[in-house]
Amino acid sequence: MLLSIFSFGKAQEHPKAYVCYKTSNSVHIDGVIDDAEWGGVKWSDYFVDIEGDKKPLPTYNTRVKMAWDEEYFYVAAELIEPHIWGKLKQRDTVIFYDNDFEVFIDPQGDNHRYYEFEMNALNTIWDLMIARPYRDGAPAINAWDIKGLKSAVAIYGTLNDASDKDDKWTLEIAFPWDVLRECAPEQRKPKNGEQWRVNFSRVNWDVIAEKGKYSKCINPETGKTYPEHNWVWSPQGEVAMHQPETWGYVQFSTKTAGFGVDAFVKDEDYALKMELIRLYKQQKQSYNEKGAYRKELNSNVSVQIEVTKLQFLMYAKGKTGRTWYIDHESKIWNE
Incomplete structure (x- = not known):
């Protein structure tokens, strides 16, 4: 018997799986997850802690939808959040210093030449390419940009106002195939039934409200900010997003969402x-x-x-x- 994949009690026998169907209508990227555009597309499972069942379930729910057409790979996300805030406004800064949403895409599933994308509630983005995982000494290529990217956020509450409680923020992203195919098999869009390795992460900080503003919680014993929470779609087994071998599997289908179903094909290897x-x-x-x-x-x-x-x-x-x-x-x- 193989050793457990992760150090916690129950090994991940297979990462999360999702069948990604084509859209019946073009998606207008405004952050609003409209049923007319997304109604036939199913939600993913709710996110879990990055370490899996070693840790408690996240405080707030997060889930995603995925779809595609001939031009874009679409991602939508719903992040339940009573305290919606964001400070960073400069592109390609370290977005996870704010609460953020992150996308990781490895088209060839070989752990090399993969994409990372982060955004906050202000729709400030950080897009970068990784030649190989950080554990193997690769730097992040920050100068790389996703030409033609579209992203938007919808706020259900009031941004950066600590005097009230918010509901959630939702987002939509359109990743152009013209860019994603650079690291894809044969530099093309996915074929029917083809699988890419994908994962999503949500970074959330504990905050307190003071005089109508938010600030990160400080540990009184150390004088330092409490560590962030890391909630993900497919658990990593440890606090480390840059191990693509444990990301989820997204299987692309040429069927239109809501019109027919393809069975997910498990990776037997x-x-x-x-x-x-x-x-x-x-x-x-x-x-x-x-x-x-x-x-x-x-x-x-x-x-x-x-x-x-x-x-x-x-x-x-x-x-x-x-x-x-x-x-x-x-x-x-x-x-």
Whole structure:
């Protein structure tokens, strides 16, 4: 039996899954999730803590919808929130210093060349490309922008007014395929039935209301701000969004939303991929402690290991008959 994927009690046997259908009407990006545009599109499951069932459920509910047409990949989100606030107004600043909503997209599902997008209640955005996960030493490419992006926020309450209680804020995003295809298979839109790795995150800070304004709560013992809450669609198992192997699966369908259903096709090789990730972590630990990668590792699957002084390559055959590879930069691919 494979070791648990996560350190908490119940392993994630398979990440969250969502079938993304085509829209019947064009989506007007105004932040309002209108039934005429989104009525046939189902909501996702509500978000959970980033660490999964190791932690309590989030204080406030969050959920998303996804759809697509020939020009855009659409995302809508509903964030229940009694205290709607935002301070950051400069594009490409660190948006999660405010309460925010984040989107992560790995078109090829190989852990490399993926997109990150963040926005706050002011509709201030941060879009960036990641060459490989931070654990493998890659910098964020902040100068990269999503040309043709559309985003909007609708406030159900009063923004930055701590004298009352708010209801929620909702948002809509249109990601143009002309940009997303840069890191996609064969640099194209998804084919029918194709799956991309996607996840969503909501960062929420504990705040207090003083003189009609919000401020982050301070721990009286340390004098520092309390850590933020991280709520996500597909749990990561730890406080780390930049591990694409645990993101959800979005399966694209050419059916129109509300007119027919496609069954989600489970990734039968997911357990093997996570075993390769486990062995990858052992190799990194070995290098950090002894300055060398190991030629042999304990595993219940037949894994081939090739090692040089600075690199390693490991591979094994999955249930589907495909051989999966992982290297020293955690890139996963198959042949």
